[in-house]
Amino acid sequence: TTTVPEIRRGLAGVVADTTEISTVIRETNSLTYRGYPVQDLAASRSFEEVAHLLWHGDLPDPAQLREFRARERALRPLGRTTSELLARLPETCHPMDVLRTAVSLFGAEDPIEDDDGTAANRAKSLALLAKLPTVVAADQRRRRGLSPIPPDSDLGYAENFFQMCFGAVPEPEVVRCFEISLVLYAEHSFNASTFTARVVTSTLSDLYSAVTAAIGALKGPLHGGANEAVMHMLEEIGDPARAGEWLDGALAAKRKIMGFGHRVYRHGDSRVPMMQDALDRLVSRATDSEATRLATLHESLRRAVLTRKGIHPNLDYPAGLAYHLMGFDTPTFTPIFVMSRITGWTAHITEQLAHNALIRPLASYTGPGQRPVPTVP
Ligand code: SDX
16 A cells, blocks of 8 residues: 655645754744844844855954955946846836846856856855845836936945935934844745755756746745735725724735744744834834834734734834835835845855755645546547
8 A cells, every 4th residue: 555645735844954054943933044143143243244154154254354345345236238138128027027137147147167166156146145236226216217326335235225226325223224134134044935046956057047046936925025015015004093904804805914924933033023123213213104104003913913813923024114114115125135135045055065965855646547548539
């Protein structure tokens, strides 16, 4: 008798491999990158230092940080071909599709390496880290009918992104909130987009193919696309007093409430308190009533979901509203997630190659039994 193997839909609870990069500790609701608690990193370190940590296994010393920053800044400009091709995409093209296309173009432009070794992949990873903000900022401006602002190598990673988006760098506190979001978004073990990158890498395909696939996975609203969906949801509800009524309708319609729930965290996403604190700081700085109304609605909805469904927010819930208050257009939110998660994805690509096994699960067949092909009448 053939025993039907247990099927784990969505690979829920399946441990697919080992990793040294990060661990999500469900019991204590915590997350560490190479052993360091993510909250401590976000509170005290720059995104560039965390990128170095994820790639190289430890925080950079001052000399390594200086060299990292110099190389990153020099790599920010786009090649002319890429800039011209991206500018010709339809303005209705979703920014995640623009980003996916840009990475494909980077791959097409990159000279074929005879060895796709770690050193080559490290160089490609740093180039992607440096160039993605240039693509995202140019696309937000293009959608606003504005021409791109070139990267400024005198500015740090986060400041330069604001400069390329808005032509100005905001107050240090706003930049700090943005930097905190980048550190919190950077890495999260075998989430869907990271695992996608590992699947592609496991066939020994190239880094650009793996990152392009990961961008496709992250775009979905059940994953990275949720931070944009949170903003659309808040705008759909509008009045804080309507949160409960709206939620009852949504749950009755079996809708997923964007920004809530998580496959791994069952009692709240470990990253949320720090992102919520950054959001609160942005709200307290805001002068317009819209920010206050959105913050009130944001909290009312959080309470209502917890009361009705016992479900907690994930990182996308505070991050979405925070990006809105920083002035970013909603379609720019998930591309910002990509700018951060490129570090985790490429760390996992390198790790997959270091001890590779082709990722190829089984399926339990439930189709028709074997039957003869009918003769052609
Ligand atoms: C990210 O994995 C990662 O680490 C991802 C991420 C990362 O850093 O890479 O953390 C980033 O993707 C965060 C998640 C962003 N997505 C959303 O916010 C979309 C809304 N969330 C849900 O779709 C859901 O919570 C998931 C997809 C996040 C997790 O879904 P699971 O683990 O497959 O759980 P499930 O959908 O089977 O839900 C279990 C139960 C169900 O109830 P029943 O049908 O059994 O009665 O909880 C309910 C669900 O209906 N539920 C929700 C809900 N989340 C779970 N109901 C309404 N709204 C929700 N958000």
